[in-house]
Amino acid sequence: MRAKWKSLLLGSLLSFSLLLPAAAQSRVSLVILPFKNISQNPADDWLQESFSENLGMGLGHLPNLHLVERAALRRLLAEQQFSQTMLVDPETAPKLGRMVGARYVVLGNYQRLGRQLLINVKVVDTETGTVESGQMAQVSGDFSQLFQLQEELAGKLMHRLQLNLPQQNTAPAAPAEALTGRALSGTRSTEAHEYYIKARLFRDQLGEKNIQKAIGLLNLALSEDPGYARAVAELAGVYLDRASGREVYRSASADDLTQAEKFARQAVALAPESASGYSVLARVLQARSQSSEALQAAEQALTREKTSESILTYLQLKYPSQSQVPAAEIEAELRKIGADLQDPQVLFRLGGLYFNALHSNPQADLRQALSFYTQAHQKNPRNPYYAFTLSAVHMLQGRSDQARQILRPLLEAQPEHVFLLVSGADAASRLLPDLGQLDPDQRLMQRYPEYSLAYAQLATLYQQQQKENPDNLTLLLTGVPALYKLLPEESLAWLTQATRLNPDAPEAYLQLARLYLQQGKDPRAADRWFQQGLARLDASPETAYSAALYLMARQKPAEAESYLQRALQHWQTDADPNAQLLYWLGLNRLAQLKRQQNQPEAALKLYTQLTQSPLPPMQKGIAWQRMAEIYATQNRFEAAFAAYENHLRHVPAQLQSQQARNIYGGYFARKALQKDPQNPQLLNDAGLAYLLQGELATAEQYLQQAVRLAPANAVIHYNLGLVWLGRQNPAQARASFEQAVRLDPRYAKAWYNLGVACDAAGQRVLARQHWQQALNLNPGLQAAREALQ
Numbered sequence: 083m084r085a086k087w088k089s090l091l092l093g094s095l096l097s098f099s100l101l102l103p104a105a106a107q108s109r110v111s112l113v114i115l116p117f118k119n120i121s122q123n124p125a126d127d128w129l130q131e132s133f134s135e136n137l138g139m140g141l142g143h144l145p146n147l148h149l150v151e152r153a154a155l156r157r158l159l160a161e162q163q164f165s166q167t168m169l170v171d172p173e174t175a176p177k178l179g180r181m182v183g184a185r186y187v188v189l190g191n192y193q194r195l196g197r198q199l200l201i202n203v204k205v206v207d208t209e210t211g212t213v214e215s216g217q218m219a220q221v222s223g224d225f226s227q228l229f230q231l232q233e234e235l236a237g238k239l240m241h242r243l244q245l246n247l248p249q250q251n252t253a254p255a256a257p258a259e260a261l262t263g264r265a266l267s268g269t270r271s272t273e274a275h276e277y278y279i280k281a282r283l284f285r286d287q288l289g290e291k292n293i294q295k296a297i298g299l300l301n302l303a304l305s306e307d308p309g310y311a312r313a314v315a316e317l318a319g320v321y322l323d324r325a326s327g328r329e330v331y332r333s334a335s336a337d338d339l340t341q342a343e344k345f346a347r348q349a350v351a352l353a354p355e356s357a358s359g360y361s362v363l364a365r366v367l368q369a370r371s372q373s374s375e376a377l378q379a380a381e382q383a384l385t386r387e388k389t390s391e392s393i394l395t396y397l398q399l400k401y402p403s404q405s406q407v408p409a410a411e412i413e414a415e416l417r418k419i420g421a422d423l424q425d426p427q428v429l430f431r432l433g434g435l436y437f438n439a440l441h442s443n444p445q446a447d448l449r450q451a452l453s454f455y456t457q458a459h460q461k462n463p464r465n466p467y468y469a470f471t472l473s474a475v476h477m478l479q480g481r482s483d484q485a486r487q488i489l490r491p492l493l494e495a496q497p498e499h500v501f502l503l504v505s506g507a508d509a510a511s512r513l514l515p516d517l518g519q520l521d522p523d524q525r526l527m528q529r530y531p532e533y534s535l536a537y538a539q540l541a542t543l544y545q546q547q548q549k550e551n552p553d554n555l556t557l558l559l560t561g562v563p564a565l566y567k568l569l570p571e572e573s574l575a576w577l578t579q580a581t582r583l584n585p586d587a588p589e590a591y592l593q594l595a596r597l598y599l600q601q602g603k604d605p606r607a608a609d610r611w612f613q614q615g616l617a618r619l620d621a622s623p624e625t626a627y628s629a630a631l632y633l634m635a636r637q638k639p640a641e642a643e644s645y646l647q648r649a650l651q652h653w654q655t656d657a658d659p660n661a662q663l664l665y666w667l668g669l670n671r672l673a674q675l676k677r678q679q680n681q682p683e684a685a686l687k688l689y690t691q692l693t694q695s696p697l698p699p700m701q702k703g704i705a706w707q708r709m710a711e712i713y714a715t716q717n718r719f720e721a722a723f724a725a726y727e728n729h730l731r732h733v734p735a736q737l738q739s740q741q742a743r744n745i746y747g748g749y750f751a752r753k754a755l756q757k758d759p760q761n762p763q764l765l766n767d768a769g770l771a772y773l774l775q776g777e778l779a780t781a782e783q784y785l786q787q788a789v790r791l792a793p794a795n796a797v798i799h800y801n802l803g804l805v806w807l808g809r810q811n812p813a814q815a816r817a818s819f820e821q822a823v824r825l826d827p828r829y830a831k832a833w834y835n836l837g838v839a840c841d842a843a844g845q846r847v848l849a850r851q852h853w854q855q856a857l858n859l860n861p862g863l864q865a866a867r868e869a870l871q
Contacts (some may be wrong), residue, residue, distance in 0.1 A: 112149055113184035114138050117201075118191040126194050128279040133190060133201070135279070136232050179208035183426055183462040186547070195436035199225045201235050228272050269303075269310040277303035278313040283318055294333055296320050308369060311359065318345035318362045321638070326369060342366045357387035364395055373399065383417060393421055393428070409450065429458040430468060437475070574601065591615030592628040599635050609636075623649035623661075627668060634671070639678045646672055666695045673708065679700040682712045683777050703732030710749060712777070719752040745771050762792035778808045796826035803835060812842035830860035838870065 116130040134279035138149055179187035190203040204218040219238035223231050269275055281299035284292040300317040303310055318341075325338035343366045349359030360383035367376035380396040393416070400415065401407045412435050421428050432453035435797055452475055459468040468562050473485035478857075562627070576596055580590040592615035598608035612632055627649040633642035646668060653665035673688035692705035706729035713722035726749050729736070736742040748771015749762040758764060769784030785802040792798060803818030819836035823829050856866040 111184045112186045113179050114149070114188040115179075115190075117203075120191050120193040121195065123194065126192075128276055128283065129192055129194075131279045131283060132228070132275065133192065133232065136229075138190065138238060146525065176206055176208040179206070180462070180465075183465070184208060194225060199223060199228070199231060201231060203235060209594040226272065228275075239860070263687050269307045269313070271303075271310075274303040274306035274310050274313065277306065278310065278316060281313075281320070282316060284325065285316070291428060293320060293324055309352055311349050311356065314345050315349035315356075315358040315362050318349060318359075318366065319340045320344065321345065322362065322366055322369065330637065339366065339369060343370070355386065357383040357389070357392055360386065361392055361395060364399065368399060373402070377380065388420060388422070393419070393433075424461070426458040426461040426465070426468065429454045429461070430471070433458065433471075451475060544777055570643060586618055588615045588618040588620060588625045589628055591618065592625065592632060596628075596632050599632075607637070608632075623652035623664070626652075627664075627671075632669065634675065634678070637678075639675050643672070643675050643679075646675065662696075666697050666701075669695075670701070670705070673705075677708075677712070681718065686712055699732040703729045703736075706732060714749065714752070719749065719756065723749040723753045744774055747771065748774070760791060762788045762798065765791065766795070766798045766801060769798075769805075772810070773801065773805055776808075778805050781805050782809075794825060796822045796829055796832065799825065800829065800832045801834070803839070807839060807842070810842075814841045815839040816843065828859055830856045830863055830866075833859065833864060834866045834869070837866075841869075 085467065114134050119126055119130060176187060179185075185208055187206045187208055188203060189206060190201065192199060192201045194200075200220070200222040202218070202220045219235055221231050221235045221238065223234075236654050269278075273394070277299045281296040281303065284296040284299065284488050297317065297320055300313050300320065303313040304317070307313075321338045321342035324334045325342055343363070346359060346363035346366050349356075350363060351359075360379045364376045364383060365380060367373075370376075377396075377399040380392070380399045383392045383676065384396050385405070385606045386392075396419070397412065397415070401412060409432070413432055416428065416432070417423065423432075425431065433451045436451035437448065452472075455468065455472045455475055459472045462468055469488055473488045476485040476488065522841070574594075574597060577590060577594045587765055591611050595608045595612035595615060598611060598655060599605060612629075615625075618630065619629065626645045630642045630646035630649065633639075633645065633789035650665060650668045650672065653661045653668060656662070656665075669688055670692055673685045673692065676682075676685035676688060688703045689709045689712075693702050693709075695702070706725050710722045710725035710729060713719070713725055728744055730742070730746065744767075747767045751767035751771070755761065755768060765784045765788035769781045769788060772778075772781035773786065782802070785798060785805060788798045789802060799818045799822040803815045803822065806815035806818060808811070816839040819832050819839055822832040825835060826832070833852050833856035837849040837856065840846075840852060841849035853866045853869045856863055857870065860866075
């Protein structure tokens with residue numbers, strides 16, 4: 083039935099005159115949103131995907147019509163927290179359409195009563211938000227005739243719309259007779275199609291149980307129709323997922339990759355005209371380290387379908403170390419393979435490639451990245467990803483006014499829908515932890531070289547925590563505090579408005595309380611907001627977690643732990659993979675609480691669990707770092723050194739940080755001092771490590787001992803001066819820095835800090851003399867230049 087339906091659908095689509103207006107020399111862009119299940123029977127939810135896929139497959143063969151890719155749509159739906167109600171609302175759906183750059187949005191719903199199925203569809207102009215009577219269609223019939231109903235619906239819709247696509251010198255659409263049979267991965271079985279769609283939905287949800295359900299459903303689909311090529315390709319992809327995630331999936335076996343390759347090659351044999359089989363085969367061969375064969379398969383997929391996924395797979399295989407390849411070379415390759423460089427998604431990707439140069443060179447020229455990001459934003463200014471990313475690049479370059487100019491129109495255009503923007507705000511916060519506090523020399527990227535503009539990945543925490551309930555502010559508001567440095571008053575006003583929009587939602591009040599503390603407002607006012615939140619506290623673990631965060635900020639660890647334990651107990655017993663991720667993140671907070679309560683052994687036990695968790699390497703590395711700090715407070719320097727080594731293994735980018743190298747040296751020094759306690763160099767390194775950790779009294783002890791053993795060492799005097807500055811003793815600091823420059827007259831940093839000590843003592847003229855001397859010795863010493871200005 084699937085192949086027959088596809089042939090008939092193409093025939094009906096190609097037979098109509100198409101009249102939707104479009105600008106000359108451009109394709110009409112259209113997005114098909116998931117249909118709404120009006121009957122609300124969960125057993126029929128799979129039809130949402132069925133309608134979207136089958137309509138898209140037919141429309142995708144029309145010349146000059148650009149369909150927004152389903153993968154991009156699903157990501158945006160999840161990350162922007164669109165509910166099912168919002169998807170079919172003519173007031174809300176056009177906004178989503180504009181976010182993905184679509185001129186038109188296809189909205190639909192269906193209702194199943196017994197064996198009868200009723201389907202409605204309409205097209206909304208995203209620019210005007212209007213739906214006219216001639217742009218609607220309805221079909222009904224027996225469920226067993228699903229494919230015929232979908233074909234009839236498409237025919238009626240296209241006939242009534244009478245779309246008129248712009249005429250260009252493009253290849254004509256494939257004739258209907260060339261699109262028949264199983265060659266295009268169709269099926270004649272409604273049951274096989276249902277199994278396939280349900281399997282794909284389970285696969286998207288991740289998790290042990292879901293991946294096993296997906297495999298079982300796909301096997302059922304193939305038992306109904308062994309020639310169902312799309313289901314075969316999907317099964318190959320599922321086996322590849324499990325083979326690639328053996329640390330996560332307990333059911334994984336050594337045979338998974340073999341199974342993945344077997345089904346991928348079978349999909350290619352069943353549907354050689356389709357890109358899906360070649361695409362998954364390329365990824366399987368890549369996993370087997372068969373790079374050349376994988377690249378050939380990726381090229382085959384690319385010649386059949388130039389989607390973002392096929393282009394990305396090809397680039398990954400063509401340039402396995404993209405960060406080491408000039409972005410201009412990759413840009414030239416994109417042009418060569420015929421990628422649409424007017425597509426904002428492609429432009430955004432190019433911007434990311436040029437931005438990645440910051441990984442190897444914190445002073446890299448960002449003009450090309452800025453150009454591509456700007457073009458993507460200009461083509462789709464309502465897309466939060468593009469707006470927040472472009473604003474972040476401007477912030478990196480110290481242009482905060484331009485960053486605000488980019489964000490404000492987006493924020494002001496939808497003041498009542500702030501929830502659409504908070505995930506972007508949170509992503510910006512993760513990208514730029516010091517948002518609003520950057521300096522022109524881009525020190526941020528030197529301190530955080532692991533950050534990049536992989537914007538969608540940074541927002542996936544929201545995708546993982548998505549909920550269907552549109553009134554659940556718990557998840558929707560978690561990104562708002564990310565804006566408080568950039569737009570403090572606006573973010574405060576949004577949360578206040580949220581309490582008015584939904585006065586019964588505890589999370590709005592709890593977030594307001596935390597925001598009051600973050601902005602340094604009266605803590606008593608923050609407590610009042612917090613108490614209002616507590617009065618409305620529900621059973622959700624997210625609100626309990628939010629209450630715990632506030633109490634942690636108020637230095638009330640015992641009270642915070644009671645709420646945190648409530649959240650952890652819920653997440654620990656929830657098999658959902660998103661809940662499991664939240665459990666591990668919550669466990670990290672509990673470890674912090676144990677440290678706050680001076681319970682080091684309990685904290686060590688929790689951090690040890692975190693190092694063995696399925697968390698990403700970054701989070702595991704931070705756990706090792708915290709363990710090193712605890713061991714150091716217990717004078718267990720051997721264990722501290724080993725733990726910090728594990729930290730650096732998990733976060734290798736830290737090796738680029740001078741501060742991290744100094745801390746590492748400090749742990750080594752304290753370990754070595756146990757065997758050589760009178761070594762002044764080791765004492766200095768240990769003192770410096772304590773200094774960097776803010777433990778000034780202990781740092782002073784080590785450095786004083788080092789000075790007694792090596793009084794002619796300028797560096798030790800310099801470090802001791804830093805300790806005195808930190809302890810707000812400018813007279814002692816001045817004496818130490820004077821001794822340092824006396825021993826080493828060309829010690830530029832010592833001259834600079836001598837100036838700082840004089841300035842702190844009110845000796846401004848003398849301070850300027852010392853800063854000038856520092857600049858004479860080192861013209862690149864930016865701190866001295868800024869002090870003189």
